[in-house]
Amino acid sequence: MAYTPQYYPGSTSVGINRRKHMSGNLEKLRDIPEADIVAIMGHRAPGADYPSTHPPLKEMGEPDCPIRQMVEPTPGAAAGDRVRYNQFADSVYFAPAIPYWRSYWAAINCRGCDPGTLSGRQIIEARERDLEAYTKKQMDSEMTDVALCSMRGCTVHGHSLRLEENGLQFDMLARTELGADGNVHYVKDQVGIPLDKKINVGKPMSEAEAKKRTTIFRFDGVPLSGTVGARKPDEALEATHHMWTLRSMWGFRPE
Amino acid sequence: MAKLHSKKLFIKALNKKFGKDFDLAGQKVEYKRLGPEQSARKREFMEYAKKLEGKRGMTGYNPYVHAGGIPLGQRQLVPYKLSTTEYVVEGDDLHFVNNPAMQQMWDDIRRTIIVGLDMAHEVLEKRLGKEVTPETINNYLEILNHAMPGAAVVQEHMVETHPGLVDDCNVRVFTGDDNLADEIDDQYLIDINTLFPADQAETIKAAMGKTTWQAIHIPTVVVRSCDGGTTSRWSAMQLGMTFIDAYNMAAGEAAVADLAFAAKHAAVIQMSDMLPARRARGPNNPGGLSFGFMSDMVQTSRIKPQDPAYVSLNVVAAGSMLYDQIWLGSYMSGGVGFTQYATAAYTNDVLDDFSYYGVDYAVDKFGGFAKAKPTLEVAKELATEVTLYGLEQYEAFPTLFEDHFGGSQRAAVLAAASGITSAIATGNSQAGLAAWYLSMLVHKEAHGRLGFFGYDLQDQCGPTNVFSYQSDEGSPLEIRGANYPNYAMNVGHQGEYAGITSAAHAGRMDAFAINPLIKVCFANPYLVFDWGDIRKCFGQGGSREFRAAGERALVMPAL
Incomplete structure (x- = not known):
């Protein structure tokens, strides 16, 4: 019998969205040109060759190795690309993505990557051409709201801050701006170096849309367990309790 | 359901x-993006930097x-209110480099050593046939308070330290023997009966028996030039010289070796253990300081025992500053970021609000402090509600x-807040840790x-070690410390663990968490740092109202 991963408990929109992120079954909302994504990432000029750290694997005379025979190299690994990164900051004000779920998405769905999870940012490192493909998936999909999520290699401060009056997540380096046309434009790359041209990444989600697609439990959206004085545990909380109890008991091992 | 008390203490x-x-x-x-000019402290930094131009080259x-x-x-650069106080300071004022009270807190620990007197008295009485009486002890203490700061006894033509540079040094004794305490000159006594509530005093004295101990605080300037490992050596040398003088011994007779061994090893309580080679530090450095000892150093438990949350929050403040800002933030890492983590635990009344919410909830539900059974079910309910x-x-x-x-x-x-709540509710630190x-x-x-x-x-792996008692990973929280395997490198934990340790005992109204000698030693009213109100003292340091010891201005040209 084929196993179908369940990924995450709960019947709320947050539970459903978390399952979507983990499964990779994400809705595509926009189509940002690859060259624009490469420019925002800031690692190589769009159209430039990929810098490499070693020759293509086929030219390297790889040793006879069962693991190598089982695991097909990613395109970036096969070509000898260097390892680079993308990193996103997601606002607590109902951004669609949250750091752990970006990591779960990457770990489950992206080959050859190294996700890193922090509170205010989430980084994925991978061979450059692989990473560009992963980044495009992230930026094109419902994982991203262009106002509440932004690519920030450094100076990421913003996820927990109040939003700007125009609804954008605070950014000390002001890498994005809201245009008069209602679209969000990147004016700097992810480490804050000004871009040659503004890059239009589309319109922000409405507040209702962001709340519909978010993966964060909040008392003023989908709460994890009701509100003060009116608790109603979500299945996710019950599962958390279950794990905590088992971990505690395993450590004790009363036998 | 228990009643819910949401005071929102952080609003102010x-x-x-x-x-x-x-x-x-x-x-x-x-966001007005006003830059550093919006902060008085940043302006001061920039102005002072201008003064240094040219001078530094x-x-x-x-x-x-x-x-x-x-x-x-x-964004707006906002100041910080020290919790439960009226002190409002800039964030910069809470970096230990800018805060002399924080420095003094750590100095007060590392310059302290507790040395038993009974072993030395036995050597004098049984081996040498000397008489030890309250009078000889008082005479000894007078000589010792001359010698301990770095002055000579017995020896001729000896260099000495300037009394103005070492005036914070003092040695007092404390004892579980009320009759002896009555005979000790008040200036040399840490009086358990007057400093502690009556029930706590009785508990402490019962735990100590009729033993007698010296609370030794060597000069701050010494440990600022050397380190905590110096304290037992400095102390032992001056103790030995003082015994020779006070009891008319030969300098170097064989019995002196017994006194020295007692002063350096056999009768010594270090404030913290030495660390293994990979973190190589001597004793009396922060990495070996147990959460139980930290709980006992903080004196809020004898000043405001009726408010266990307040007691615990002061321990959190002391622990966060020492473990996060100084130990992990500087000894182990470096830079300025660790301050930002630590301040969250003792500023703006946030942890206070969350903790009181939890403790009120638990008291309503279980009928008082330390009334709940220390079970996973209790920890689960309280941690979930508080979080x-x-x-x-x-x-x-x-x-x-x-913020x-x-x-x-x-x-x-x-x-x-969850840990403090559960520990106070159950009187059990492990339930707090869970x-x-x-x-x-x-x-x-x-x-x-x-x-x-x-x-x-x-x-995420922590629950497995809460109830584990395997030798390398399991310990009661009281005897875990900064060098516990799983805690050794992560900011934002150790001070809070110390607070949870304290909470269990504060909830039980215990006189001490793990060591009555530490508790009494730090009750010494003549310590420079105020161990009763940690956050107020940090506020004084940040507001430039605190005068630390160990300053060298006396022997340097004026600025």
């Missing part, structure tokens, strides 16, 4: 930080060199979220973020 601090009439609940704001402080010339201050309450406050007050802008700050505060770890898991599940992964890792 938020008003002080963001402005009196500010909309604390607004989710959007105009090279560039120095300039907040416009980073981030492509975009300096700090693109969800705290998360809701962050969400309802975006300025609060902004604790890092996930590690929020995680530490929520888990500490609640800490559940809080971390619930928080991560709610927001999908916690701290940085190295921070989170400790908490």
Whole structure:
């Protein structure tokens, strides 16, 4: 019998969205040109060759190795690309993505990557051409709201801050701006170096849309367990309790 | 369901930080991007840096060199209110380099050694046939308080230290023998009966028996030049010389070796254990300081025992400063970031609010402090309720979220409140620790973020060590410390663990957490740092009202 991963408990929109992120079954909302994504990432000029750290694997005379025979190299690994990164900051004000779920998405769905999870940012490192493909998936999909999520290699401060009056997540380096046309434009790359041209990444989600697609439990959206004085545990909380109890008991091992 | 008490103690601090009439609940704001000029302290730094131009012969402080010339201050640079006090200081004032009270807190620990007197008295009486009486002890203590700061006895033509540089040095004795205490000159006595509530005094004396101990605080300037490992050596040398003088011994007779062995090893209580080679530090350095000892150093438990949350919060403050800002932040890492983590636990009344919410809830539900059984079910209920309450406050007050802008700050505060609540409710530190770890898991599940992964890792595997008593990983929280295997490198935990340790005993109204000698030693009213009100003392340091010991101005040209 084929196993179908369940990924995450709960019947709320947050539970459903978390399952979507983990499964990779994400809705595509926009189509940002690859060259624009490469420019925002800031690692190589769009159209430039990929810098490499070693020759293509086929030219390297790889040793006879069962693991190598089982695991097909990613395109970036096969070509000898260097390892680079993308990193996103997601606002607590109902951004669609949250750091752990970006990591779960990457770990489950992206080959050859190294996700890193922090509170205010989430980084994925991978061979450059692989990473560009992963980044495009992230930026094109419902994982991203262009106002509440932004690519920030450094100076990421913003996820927990109040939003700007125009609804954008605070950014000390002001890498994005809201245009008069209602679209969000990147004016700097992810480490804050000004871009040659503004890059239009589309319109922000409405507040209702962001709340519909978010993966964060909040008392003023989908709460994890009701509100003060009116608790109603979500299945996710019950599962958390279950794990905590088992971990505690395993450590004790009363036998 | 238990009653719910939401006092929102942090509102006052938020008003002080963001402005009196500010909309604390607004989710959007105009960022004025006023830069460092908006902060009095940053302006002071920039002005002082200008004075240094030319003098240093090279560039120095300039907040416009980073981030492509975009300096700090693109958001509002807000000050910090020391919890439960009226002190409001800049964040910079809470870095230990800028805060002499914080430095003194650590100096007061590392310059302290407790040395038993009974062993030395036995050597004098049984081996040498000398008489030891209250009179000889008083004479000994007079000589010792001359010698311990660095003055000569017995020896001719000996260099000495300037009394003005070492005036914080003192040695007092304490004893479980009331008859002896009555005979000791008041100036040399830490009087357990007057400093502690009667029930605590009786408990401490019962635990000590009729033993007698010296609370030795060597000069601050010595440990600032050397380190904590010096304290037992400095102390032992002066103790030996004083015994020779006070009891008319030959300098170097064989019995002196017994006295020296007692003073250096056999009768010594270090404030902290030495560390293994990979972290190579001697005793009396912060890495070997147990959470139980830290709990006992803080004196709030004898000053305000009826308020166990307040007691625990003061221990959290002391622990966060020492373990996070000084130990991990400087000994083990470096830089300035660790201060930001630590301050969240003792400023703006946030942890206070979350903790009192939990403790009130538990008292309503279980009928008082330390009334609940220390079970997983109790820890689960309390940690869940406190964590969800705290998360809701962050969400309802975006300025609060902004104040604790890092996930590690929020995680530490929520888990500490959960741990303190559970420990006070059960009187059991392990139940508090269990609640800490559940809080971390619930928080991560709610927001999908916690701290940085190295921070989170400790908490995600942490439940397995709560009730484990395997030798390398299990210990009661009281005897775990900064060098516990799983705690050794993660900010935002150790001070809170110390607070949870304290909470269990504060909930039980215990006189001490693990060691009555430590508790009495730090009750010495003549310590420079105020061990009864940690946060107030930090506020005084930040407000430039605190005068630390160990200053060298006396022997340097005036500025």
